[in-house]
Amino acid sequence: MKESTVNKNVLKSAYDPSSFREIGHALVDLLSDHLENVQEDRSQVVLPYKKPEDVLAFWKNDYTSSQTGVIETFKAILEQSIHVHHPRYIGHQVAVPAPIAGLAGLMSDFLSNGTGVYEMGMAANAIEKIVTDLVCKRIGYSNKESSGILTSGGSLANLTALLSARKAKAPTSVWDHGHQEKLAVMVSEEAHYCIDRAARVLGLGNEGIIKVPANENFAIDINSLNTSLDKAKAKGYHVIAIIGCACSTATGSYDDLNALADFAEQNKLWFHVDGAHGGAVIFSEKYKHLVDGISRADSVVIDFHKMLMTPALTTGLFFKRSEDSYKTFEQKAQYLWDTQHTKEWYNSGKRTFECTKLMMSIKVYSILKTYGEEIFEQNVNTLYDLATVFSKMIADRNNFELLQDPEANIVNFRYLSNQETDSSRLNGLIRQKLIESGKFYIVQTTIAGKKYLRTTIMNQLTTKEDLEVLLDEIEELGTLLLD
Ligand SMILES: Cc1ncc(COP(=O)(O)O)c(C=O)c1O
Known part of the structure; x- marks a missing residue:
C-alpha cells in the first residue's frame, strides 16, 4: 500500500498549544477592537455591502493564495460580515450576543x-x-x-x-x-x-x-x-x-x-x-x-x-x-x-x-x-421601550406612515411621497440604497400587499438620536430617488 503522503508535523501543529494560545489571543484582540470601534464610532459601516459574485471571487482568490495567515483570514471574515454589535444594526431579530456568551461558544466548539x-x-x-x-x-x-x-x-x-x-x-x-x-x-x-x-x-x-x-x-x-x-x-x-x-x-x-x-x-x-x-x-x-x-x-x-x-x-x-x-x-x-x-x-x-x-x-x-437574571429584564425593557419612542417619532413626521403602535420592539413604517404613487417600489429602493451605504441595516416586509420598512431594535446601544438620523437618511434618499 502506498505510504501516506500527509506530513505528520502538520497534524501535530494543528493541535499545538502555543500556536492556539497565540492565535486565540490575536483573535480576542481583533474582536475586542472591533467591539470598541463599532460601539464608539458611528461612521463605521454596519454592513460592508458587496455583490455576491465579488465576495465569492475574493474568497476563491484567498483560498488559493498561500500568503495570508489565519488572522488575516479572520480579519477578512470580520470585514465582510454584518456587524450586529453596531448600534445602527436595526434589522433581523438576531440577538446582539453578550461577548461573554461568545467566549462560552468558543468553549463549546473547543470541547465539542x-x-x-x-x-x-x-x-x-x-x-x-x-x-x-x-x-x-x-x-x-x-x-x-x-x-x-x-x-x-x-x-x-x-x-x-x-x-x-x-x-x-x-x-x-x-x-x-x-x-x-x-x-x-x-x-x-x-x-x-x-x-x-x-x-x-x-x-x-x-x-x-x-x-x-x-x-x-x-x-x-x-x-x-x-x-x-x-x-x-x-x-x-x-x-x-x-x-x-x-x-x-x-x-x-x-x-x-x-x-x-x-x-x-x-x-x-x-x-x-x-x-x-x-x-x-x-x-x-x-x-x-x-x-x-x-x-x-x-x-x-x-x-x-x-x-x-x-x-x-x-x-x-x-x-x-x-x-x-x-x-x-x-x-x-x-x-x-x-x-x-x-x-x-x-x-x-x-x-x-x-x-x-x-x-x-x-x-x-x-x-x-x-x-x-435581571439582565434579561433590562434587555427586554430597553428594547421594547425604545420601539415605542421610535414609533412616536415616526408618527410625528410628515411623509411617514406608521403601520401600528408596536407591542414589541418591531416597528414597521413607510416613507410616503405625493410625487410617487408606487410607494412599495420607492420603499424597496430606499432600503436597498440605505443598506448599500452601510450606514444602517434595516429590513422590509410586505403587509396587505404593501412594502414596509421593518426595523427591530435589537441593540442596547441604539439611541433615539440614531433613530432620528435613520429617519433623516430615509427622507433624504426618498427625495434623491424621486429627483
Ligand atoms: C415567531 C418566530 N418563530 C420562529 C422563528 C424561527 O426561529 P429560528 O430562526 O430560530 O429557527 C422565528 C424567526 O424569526 C420567529 O420570529
Whole structure:
C-alpha cells in the first residue's frame, strides 16, 4: 500500500498549544477592537455591502493564495460580515450576543461535547437543566411537573413541539402506524413560516394547516376560531393543536393566549405557544402581561438567540408536563442508552432531534452567572421601550406612515411621497440604497400587499438620536430617488 503522503508535523501543529494560545489571543484582540470601534464610532459601516459574485471571487482568490495567515483570514471574515454589535444594526431579530456568551461558544466548539448522552456533556447537561428549569418557573409552570430542553433554533423547536402534540392528541399513533386520520393544526395567518413548514413535514398537507384570520392588530382573530374549527371538522379533519404567536414575526403582535387556552381546553387540543421572539417578556415585570395565559400552554418555544443576548442558535422548548417531552421520540438507540422508557434529564438526546448538539446551555449560563437574571429584564425593557419612542417619532413626521403602535420592539413604517404613487417600489429602493451605504441595516416586509420598512431594535446601544438620523437618511434618499 502506498505510504501516506500527509506530513505528520502538520497534524501535530494543528493541535499545538502555543500556536492556539497565540492565535486565540490575536483573535480576542481583533474582536475586542472591533467591539470598541463599532460601539464608539458611528461612521463605521454596519454592513460592508458587496455583490455576491465579488465576495465569492475574493474568497476563491484567498483560498488559493498561500500568503495570508489565519488572522488575516479572520480579519477578512470580520470585514465582510454584518456587524450586529453596531448600534445602527436595526434589522433581523438576531440577538446582539453578550461577548461573554461568545467566549462560552468558543468553549463549546473547543470541547465539542456532544451532550446527547450524559458522559458526552456532564456539565452542559446539568447546566441545561438549571437554565431550562429557571425558564419553566418564569413561564409559571410547576417546577415538579415541567421541564425543558435546548435545541438548535426556533424552527426545530416548533417542529418538535408539534410532534409532541401529535403524539399526545392523534387518535392513532402516527409514529408507529403512519397516518390513519386526516390531522390538522390551527394557527394565525400571521405565524412564522416555520409553523407551516413543520406542519408540512408532519405530513399534514395544505388543508391540515388551518390559517385562522388575523384581526386589525395582526393578532389571531379569536372570533374566527370556532368557524375555522367547524369548517375543518366538516371536511373530516381531526384538529390536534392550536398555536399561539407571542409575538408574530412581521409585526410583533401578541395573540390573546388566555383566549387560546380556553379554546384549547374546550376542544381538547394541544396548546403550543411560539414565543421564539417575544416569549422573553416572561423576564420583564413591565411587559410580561403580554403573555398572560402562557402558563396554560402545553409547550412553549423561546429563542435565547433573539431577545436574550445569546449567540445563535440557542432555543428552549418547555413542556408543562415533562413526560410529554420523553414521549416525542420513542426510538431505540442501543449504543446511546439501554431503554427509551426511562426519563433521565441528563441524557438530553432522548428528547431532541439532535444526536450531537452544541453545548448551548453554557452560553446562556455564562450570561446569567456573570450578570444575573435581571439582565434579561433590562434587555427586554430597553428594547421594547425604545420601539415605542421610535414609533412616536415616526408618527410625528410628515411623509411617514406608521403601520401600528408596536407591542414589541418591531416597528414597521413607510416613507410616503405625493410625487410617487408606487410607494412599495420607492420603499424597496430606499432600503436597498440605505443598506448599500452601510450606514444602517434595516429590513422590509410586505403587509396587505404593501412594502414596509421593518426595523427591530435589537441593540442596547441604539439611541433615539440614531433613530432620528435613520429617519433623516430615509427622507433624504426618498427625495434623491424621486429627483
Ligand atoms: C415567531 C418566530 N418563530 C420562529 C422563528 C424561527 O426561529 P429560528 O430562526 O430560530 O429557527 C422565528 C424567526 O424569526 C420567529 O420570529
